[in-house]
Amino acid sequence: MQTTSSPSLQTMPMLLLLASLLLLRSATASNTSCAEEKCGNLTIRYPFSLAGAQPLYCGYPVLDLTCDNAHSPAQAYLSNTFRERLFRVRSISYANNSMVAAVHTSFAGDTGCPVPDFNVSASLALFPFNISAANNCLVFFYDCHVPSDLRLPRACGNRTMGAYVSGLWGENGTLPTGVSRNCNSASVPVRGRTEQLAAPRRNYEQLIDDGFLLELPAPLGDCDGCTRMRGGECRFDQFSFQCVCPDGNLCPASNSTAHPADRSNFRLKIIGAVALLCLVVLSIVCIIHNVRRKRKRSASLDSLIIRGGSPLASPKEFTLGGTPLTHIFTYEELDSATDGFSDARILGAGGFGTVYKGILLDGSVLAVKRLYKNSYKGVEQFANEVDILSGLRHPNLVAFYGCTSSTSQGSSCHDLLLAYEFVPNGTLADHLHSGSEVPLLAWPTRLGIAVEAAGALAYLHKHQIVHRDVKTCNILLDEEFHVKVADFGLCRLFPPDATHVSTAPQGTPGYVDPAYHHRYQLTDKSDVYSFGVVLVELISSKPAVDMARAGTDVNLASMALRMIQCCEIDRLVDPQLGYESVTETMKTVDLVAEVAFRCLQPEQDVRPSMSEVLDVLREAYRMMMEKGGCVATDDTILLKKSRDGSPASVMHKWISPSTTSNHST
Template identity: 55%
Template sequence: MGIMAAIFLIYLRRKKNKHSASTLLFRNTSSEPSSKVDLEKGGNYHGVQVFSYGELEEATNYFDSARELGDGGFGTVYYGELQDGRAVAVKRLYENNYKRVEQFMNEVDILARLRHKNLVSLYGCTSRHSRELLLVYEFISNGTVADHLHGERAKPGALPWPTRLKIAIETASALTYLHASDIIHRDVKTNNILLDNNFCVKVADFGLSRLFPNHVTHVSTAPQGTPGYVDPEYHQCYQLTDKSDVFSFGVVLIELISSMPAVDITRHRHEINLSNLAINKIQNKALHELVDQTLGYESDNKVRRTINAVAELAFQCLQSEKDLRPYMVDVLDALRDIESDGYDDKKTHEEMMTQSPDSVTLSWTSTKTTPTSSS
């Protein structure tokens, strides 16, 4: 009997220790004390709806691979239908470890307080203590800009130049709003620019977003982003500024002009990156070799003038030194002027291309206060 009692005591002690370790592990995965309210049963977090894991599992047909919309740096996105009939995009983060929880909370915090017609809307999320971390966005049905330029939805002539210019303006408007909110997107690319059925822009994927503190001109951090879009100065010096987004947007502008992808290993080794290819063509007065010929560049004078002007702006955005790039608010103003034909249209293509290498030799100083409105 004495031996049996001793064995039973050892069992109880081990069970208690295992429970304590499990409790400690759970506490260490959260930087905040557990709430007495079980958010899995509903409620709000930062003003957005908290969904149960089961509800989103059902909405996506148990994360059916046939419903995958895309794969990002932090997770896979699935199409879903909520019980109230809403179509949604559900982002499923890869790992539920502390780093992912931190990124998850960062994205919820940022998205919940931003309101702009050209930013994707966040409907809700799961609790940070959920079985998996899930974000629920509005579903944008018409794919990405990349799809329409050089992807599965690309068709010659299907995306005319006025529509592309409108896409550029709306994307610049969203980025200007983010910068006015002290937020750097950090992963601006055509795959993160969604389009609705009217080809209106919704900028998405804030998984890499970071708030940058007031009175700090740059943030030192390990380089992240997508090859072909990363600011060369950031990549070398680990200095992140709002001008990093400007460089990436310059690549987007060249994609809109050329219909070429940002990276293509089949191109000449010095032109694998579209940014290098574009700079070479512009400096050598060979922009016509870069432009998608289905846009009417050779046959429509207004199209030619506006493409020349956008190429000049992109050239400025793609400067290696950040101080030579414009601010996003200036980029937005320039694009709006180009759309309204409010720039000096007496400049010929040759004059503009000759000016390009010299037009960015002075540091940019914005003459305007960055707007904070969502228009």
């Protein structure tokens, strides 16, 4: 989709990524030549490069393609910053500066479903492409009522999914009859013939596979003149186009091969990129040395915000069919949305700020995290959250909508704000520990919640992210009781070559890894321990800490370890779940109790990984659904009663106590 921002702003995200790659990655190709390479039917040359066959300087680093020879013909892929193959390159037109790419992914790990669980334009934000307005917009929607005439033939990731074509890409389409505005959605640009577009629910796989048209900018420098007139090779090195002669030296007057306007624009881009890199470096220095000057802190935040995405034209753009680039809200927008941060709008309090319910002028609902004013740690965490959240995508993680910019008018007097998806059905803790106020969650529902929460954590661990505060208060539930894991206020990326992250004591009592107390070493196995406590809560309906319990049983983990080891699971299980009366319930509860027991082991090394936990829970859920048909029917009734008794628009208050010590760094 075409944007209206200035060229320098458009190219800053790409150039920042270019700089990072140029500084951190060395070429893996075995030769130094930039001669054309083939990948299947594709010819790869400047401004593209082919990983493993050409050095990185043979093209723009963000256009470094991966060739998979396992297919016939071989296929080329574009990858994201996590090196996931998200797009398959079907064709490249160097004459027209365009290419056709197809989404290459599956929904929530469901390999039989090619529907993306992310919005395509967000994943392309750091590439120098525009999605052509000639594409149509195919919208997939879920987690809401799906009319039968729009419903896909099969579920995706255990979700009923619908599809419709909203019109040309970039236009504001209208919602079909019967589709609610509160649906979760993913928009995919597609080409497709008229008859295919008329029935997207039947043709969606072919529409996705056929791909969509991307417009590329004119490559920097006159590559054609370099190769034909000088016999040289085109390269992109040290932020500039270079024409390298056969002797390995720069061709004389190679800079003159570029059009004057290209050279002028490129100088502006280089100045912007260098300035942006300087801001990033300054921000890191400021954080390390605890520099408290507000002007420097603003610079660090601006650099991260710009990297995450560019300002959008309308707040509606994160709703159905919209563009999901990180939205830069004004402070005034969110102040008005929360009724001046009224106490009546408070949803909960966290270690770094307070969360409010916000309603935008168009009626869109969101959750606004207001970081505590004048808190240096809060500013650092703001930068950290924007950086991490902008790159995450999973249907069971709370979606990140955007943030305020520290350069907003009067921002020096305002708090920093983050905007998230609003989840209307409260927390898992609400449904487990609210007594008679909330109807009982039946066992199949609890098992489904466990599977989805484990899937979200396994996704985080796959990308080397530790949640740090896994607990039932941070597992939100939507109206269909699907999971949204929340509160990444304590998230930190840990380096690929590191085995742990050393920090000051953190976490919530009852969920904290005992090994963490002794060594202050936090790993993904610490999340596994905390999730083990969550599993025991699902089995027992008991809170993680209860001072009314005797002795060591105050801590639910200690009670569970003792009872499971002594074969007293029946005493641990909530008697309302039918453990002793329904065979499949007993079998699956025993499976969950067994994996919880492994999660709660004091030594980190003997605990399973989160992916192993997920496999066990999926198997238990499969057993429950295949052989427990009557239970599933009863569960449906309970789900309906629970939905009827749950708030329709306001989330139950959820409290996330401050879990960071005052002296932590």
